[in-house]
Amino acid sequence: xxxIVIGEAATKxxxxxxxxxxSHPEVPWRSMRGMRNRIAHGYFDIDLEVVxxxxxxxxxxxxxxxxxxxxxxxSEGRDDPGMAS
Numbered sequence: 001x002x003x004i005v006i007g008e009a010a011t012k013x014x015x016x017x018x019x020x021x022x023s024h025p026e027v028p029w030r031s032m033r034g035m036r037n038r039i040a041h042g043y044f045d046i047d048l049e050v051v052x053x054x055x056x057x058x059x060x061x062x063x064x065x066x067x068x069x070x071x072x073x074x075s076e077g078r079d080d081p082g083m084a085s
Contacts, residue, residue: 007036020076027065
């Protein structure tokens with residue numbers, strides 16, 4: 001279920017902040033969205049080898065990137081008057 005949540009988040013970020021996603025090409029935004037769609041709608045057509053590879057190789061790398069992404073997102077929010085809380 002967590003891969004679906006990650007894909008949903010990536011989809012929302014891609015739709016709501018294109019500049020942010022473009023400034024972070026190291027993050028596989030489209031792949032995250034695609035994985036979400038495959039799991040949510042693929043039913044019996046899910047390649048478990050791909051899911052395993054994702055959880056063992058790709059996900060740990062993404063977790064390493066998250067602190068820097070969060071810091072950049074917070075910086076952008078401070079710089080954008082429309083994002084003030």
